[in-house]
Amino acid sequence: MLLIPAIDLKDGHCVRLKQGDMDQSTTFGEDPAVMARRWVDKGARRLHLVDLNGAFAGHPKNEQAIRKILKEVGSEIDVQLGGGIRDLDTIERYLDAGLRFVIIGTAAVKNPGFLQDACTAFGGHIIVGLDAKDGKVATDGWSKLTRHEVVDLGKKFEDYGVESIIYTDIGRDGMLSGINIDATVKLAQALTIPVIASGGLSDMADIEKLCAVEGEGIEGVICGRAIYTGALDFEAAQLRADDLNSGA
Secondary structure (H helix, E strand, O other): OEEEEEEEEEOOEEEEEEOOEEEEEEEOOOOHHHHHHHHHHOOOOEEEEEEHHHHHHOOOOOHHHHHHHHHHHOOOOEEEEEOOOOOHHHHHHHHHOOOOEEEEOHHHHHOHHHHHHHHHHOOOOEEEEEEEEOOEEEEOOOOEEEEEEHHHHHHHHHHHOOOEEEEEEOOOOOOOOOOOHHHHHHHHHHOOOOEEEEOOOOOHHHHHHHHHOHHHOEEEEEEOHHHHHOOOOHHHHHHHHHHHHHOO
16 A cells, blocks of 8 residues: 655645635645655655645646655655646646646546547556545545546546546545545445545555555545644654555
8 A cells, every 4th residue: 555645736835725725724834845855755656746836727837846756765765746737838847747647637638639649658657536415526736526426537537547536525635534444445445546535535544444445446535634734644644554565
């Protein structure tokens, strides 16, 4: 089980939002590259970056900070990025800079043709981020709920050739209220590509619950607020996950 630290970027700094609200942000550390190094030194095997300004603007806004992170750790571990990626040129630029995976969210739902093109042009590098509440997909920085069912869209995107799906329960994100295991497992069981859990990770018990269902197709979990507030010791949690996996 991959535990993937999240670095959310707003105005060049690392922040955490509560339930996607740009006005409810807490700054954790000023220099994103230093933060990235810290997680790699603690045993992270992948990093999850979010360009928050980019997600709301619809085009990259924190590219300088992202490039600094890639320069610092991109040669050592895989880095994935979401937020404001709406065209093929942006994907190509980021991959050339050393990014391993690009996460397409709103654009995948609103413009599936773009997602198909991205999977064709950059096979093996495209992840879809599906944000949902009560099984329904949300778009535009979570501000709009759609009528799309998560499982239906997941299957469609799997057919396009996406590498994996990050599933975020937006009713729980940044609230430390526990991962929605049932909904995540339901999606993973319906697909053959891996699912990465996200939203609400709170403590070691969540890690243990996820490891118990890893065999259903859950590849990893995004670690956000819990590892920044100290509610979860990242290094200990990754070691625990590795122990549980080896004993499986």
